[in-house]
Amino acid sequence: MEWYRLTKEELFSNLESDEDGLDAISRQERLAKEGPNELSQGEEISEIRKFLSHFNDLLVYALIVSAALKGFIGDFIDMAIILFVVLVNALIGYIQEAKATDSLNSLSNMMSANAVIWTGNEKVTVDATSLVKGDIVFLKPGDIIPADLRLLDAYNLVVEEAILTGESTPVNKSTDIIESEADLGDRLNMVFSGTLVNAGSAKAVVVETGDRTEIGKISEHLKSVEDSETPLITKMKLMNKQIFAVVAGLIVFLVIFSFFYRDMTGDELLSAMIALAVSAIPEGLPAVLSIILSVGVTRMARQNAIIKKMPAVETLGSMEVICSDKTGTLTKNEMSVVAVITADDLFDTTDPNEHDNQINQTSSNQTLTKMVETALYCNDTKITYKGGVREIIGNPTEGALLDWANQMVLIENVKEISKLPFDSAYKYMATLVDVEDKRYIYLKGAPDVLLDLVEKEVSHNQVKVFDESPWNEKIATNAKLGQRLLAAAYKEVSNTKETLTHEDISSDMILVGLFGIIDPPKKEAIEAVRVSRQAGISVKMITGDHKDTATAIAKDIGIENYADALVGKDIEALSDEELEKVVMSTDVYARTTPEHKLRLVEAIQRNGLIVGMTGDGVNDAPALKQADIGIAMGIKGTEVTKDAADMVLSDDNFATITSAVKEGRRVYENLKKTIYFSLPTAFAQGLLVVVSMLADRPLPLSSVQILWLNMVTTITLSFALGFEPLDEKGMTRPPRDPKENILSSYAIFRTVYVSLLLAGLGFLVNSFLGSKGASIPIMQTTLITTLVFGQVFYMINCREIIRFSITKTILSNKVLWYSLAILAILQLLVTYAPFMHVALGTTVITGQHIGISVLAGLAVFIIVEIEKTITRTFFKPKN
Structure with a gap:
């Protein structure tokens, strides 16, 4: 109902009320029929469900099944170790991820507690939740408006509506009838629930309550917007499926092969398959990724960007469009x-x-x-x-x-x-x-x-x-x-x-x-827009303010495509298909409502782009929740906006976003380096199992030793890669394609040949020691040491995926040297500490054995650097 267009007679006729308001009986009957003047609440996710969600992964399922099978054959120590690894990964993910609060609760907190109404020929203060359509309400300075109201009398009434409309200045209200269709911010004879009376007084009639108010519509939009999956989570799920498919394929092949060509008992075959699953699955990778994301979260917090959900760190790095509110975000919000x-x-x-x-x-x-x-x-x-x-x-x-x-x-x-x-x-x-x-x-x-x-x-x-x-x-x-x-x-x-x-x-x-x-633009916003454009990120302004104001600010701060700015009515006239095309060539939108902002974000996303949305008002909340990365203002932003967002700017500075984007790109590059490092080292251990079975030889390492390599060694070294700086051209390249598979063709090539190289060197060392009559513990300890040095040198290779890895920044990454020192201590314990000999089945080895291991690791480094030189010279991959 367009209440602002009705005459007073039509208004009261529709409401079945008059200027004397409603009596107590009529109010009770309407309250029973319409329901209380409050917002319905959304479902809150329990902490247990949040924790259990970290087990919802194919590779985790594979490890849990492996642990169960270990218990089935009576190997309870290995079962406990595998389950412990799974639990540690889940705990790290749960602890590191910031809690997401329910934005609908904050909306309810914005509702007025009390209201002064006219009933029974007198003014009465009532609970705001008891208001019904047709009630006559009185307003004074400082009041939070308790429902959507049509003004009957107004004396110098000024209302602060920025949280709802984005209007940068308080609005002078009047009782004049508006004959033509008007945008929300131009309905001067209406006041809306949750907004603030700045000055003056008024008498008004309730026209909408609860979920039917403008703020209620925002609440409904928030409930209808489902949490979107970040690009990183999507890519990791795809990668896990690929790893699972490879491991499952190998297991099926080996089972069939063993049935026809090897005389193995059921327990032996089961142990071998579990060893293959444990070795080929990079158990430490989820923990490492969580730690790297956590490091990014901490770095961003120091730069005034508070991340609420860890995967949002990486999403920032892939952001292609920033949709920004104007007031308080790009401008000072100070006239x-x-x-x-x-x-x-x-x-x-x-x-x-x-x-x-x-x-x-x-x-x-x-x-x-x-x-x-x-x-x-x-x-x-x-x-x-x-x-x-x-x-x-x-x-x-x-x-x-x-x-x-x-x-x-x-x-x-x-x-x-x-x-x-x-x-x-x-x-x-x-x-x-x-x-x-x-x-x-x-x-x-x-x-x-x-x-x-x-x-x-x-x-x-x-x-x-x-x-x-x-x-x-x-x-x-x-x-x-x-x-x-x-x-x-x-x-x-x-x-x-x-x-x-x-x-x-x-x-x-x-x-x-x-x-x-x-309301002038912030100087830092002008620079931030320039940096964003240089980084290939399009900046679009979506505001509730007037078209001329929006266009002028857009021009001043350097936003492109401002000449053909659209207003809310223009957006409403376009179909979803038409809007999908328009958003690619228009960067300024004025006089928009929460519904318009939501439609615009969805239209950009349908073009396959990663969208960030900034804002500080309640009117921004649905679009923030829909966006791939919602960004709220921490100082002037409402609690609703902060709760709906993935990131909060504690300094309300648009320029902080560009710093966060830089950190996001750095995090993604380091995650990619970690994956390049982790997969070959895991698959190399899997190849040791596969080749041993094909060659009818004993498994070179036990499940516990493989877990030690996968969890302790890999995590220690991967942690160092999480602190690598972004290269100097990181913010001048366009955002990466969000559809890009994290395992590119080059990544697969690199994984395959490095896995073969590490496994081949392992077998070579094992064969050499076997020919010298070495015992099994010595052979296993030397093989572990060989794989450790191979991983150390390959980790240094992975500092730069394509370019030469030893650069001047290697000295600035102190964590790398700390990681190497910690790994050295751990490896000394594995080799020389009696309690580690009992736990892992290792033993003391000589300097000659260690020298062989070092030479093998050095060979890995040289071969990979030669391959990188050939690749960047002749093939020029994107990585």
Whole structure:
């Protein structure tokens, strides 16, 4: 129902009410029928379900089955070790992932607790949840509006609606009927649940309650938006399926092979298959990935980007489009005077080079002096600083005038005599003031109103007859720049005049000039947009503010494709298919509702792009939840927005996003390096099992020894790769293709040949020792040491996937050296500590055995670096 378009008679007819409100019985009947005025809650995920979700993985299932089979054949120690590995992985993932709170609960917290209504011929304070359609509600300054209301009477009512509409300034409300269709922010005879009464008072009738209010619609959108799967999770699931398919295929092949060609008992075959599963599956990889993501989370927190869900770190690195709210995100959310326009001059107040010149002119330029006096003396607002934080008590627009005027250093003896407060019916404010023993009327207000009141103007320090035409041109020019314009006028009156009436300003008023006011862009946002574009990331502005304002800000901060900006009505006129095409060529959207923002994000996603959405108001929450990465403002953002987001900017700085993107790209590159490192080392151990069975030889390593290599050695070395810096060209390359498989053709090639290389060197060392008559413990300990050194040198290879790996940054990665030191200690324990001999079945080996292991590892490093040189010279892969 378009309540804002109805006459008062039609309104009460539809509501079956009148200006006397509803009696108690009618209210109870409607409450039973309509339900309470509150938002329905969404389902909350229990902590147990969050923990159990970390077991939902194919490779984890394979390990659990392996553990169960170990228990079945009576090998309970190995079973316990495998289950312990699975549990550790789940605990790391659960502990590291930040908790996601329920945004619907925060929406409910924004609802008003009480309301003053008219019932039974008296004012009564009731619980806001008991409001029903047709109730008559009274509003005063400071009230949170308890439901969606249609205004019946309003006196200077000003409502702060930024959380709902994105409007950068409080809205002056009226009771006038709006005959044509209007966007949410233009429904001036309506006020909405959850918004704040800034000033004035009103009498209104309830037209919508609970989930049917505008804030309720946002709640419904939040519930309808399902949590999306991040690109990293999608790719990891695909990679796990590929690993599972390879391992399962090998197991099936070996079972069939053994049945026909080997005389093995059931227990022997089962043990061999479990050993293959345990060796080929990179058990340590999930833990390593969680740790690397956690490191990224910690780094981002130091840069004021708080990550709530760990996979969102990597999503940032693949982001291709940032959809940003304007107010408070790209702009300061503080109104500022950016231009002072007189008949003779245009003062750019944002130019620091002109600032001192303007101050010096204040005493000599009568026009500028009168502009300063109007800003100072025709003003009801105060500015205070509490704890170093600027706070405006009153209207933000008047606060902007005060900020500018106070910089002009005008010192005068002043006394206020009388005042006409601002009234939306008149659209102006006037004061009667004594200034240096002279009495003046100062007037400020909407230019269209003041231009009809003035008869003269100031030009070249002289009062002349008013010429309207040039002023209309100035107004049109600055309005196109997105500025909100206020006109200033004055006249001198007799010192005996004591009161001020509307008739006093109907004649002889002298126009001084215009103030151009805007919520200016943040300087750091301009740089951040430039960096984003350089990194191949498109920035789109989606705001509830006016089209001219949005276009002007977009132009100032460097957003592309702003000329063909669309407004909410344009979006509604487009089908989903049409919008899907439009979003690729249009970057500015104004006068949008939460539904519009949600549709825009969905349209971009249907083009196959990874989308980030920023915002601070309740109106941004559904789009934030739908986006691949939702980004909320931590200071000025509502709790609803923070809860719906994946990342919170604790400094409300758009530039922090680009820093987070850089960290996200770094995390992804390091994850990829870790996978390049982990898979060959795991598969090499699997090949030891496969080849041994094919060759009818005893398994070279036990399941416990394989787990030691997979968990302890791999995690220790992989951890070092998580601290590698992003290369110098990391933020000048376009985002990677979100459909790109993490296992590219080159990654598969590298995994295969390095696996064969490590396994081949292992068999070579084993054969050499066997020919010398070495015992099984010595052969196993030397093989473990060989694989460890092979992994150490291959880890260094993986510092750079294609380029030569030993660069100057190797010295800056201190964690790499710590990891090598820790691994050295662990390997010494494996080799020389008796308790480790008991646990792993190892023994003491000589320096000659260690030397052989080192040579094998060095061979791995040299061969891989030769291959990388050939690959980057002749094949030039994307990696």
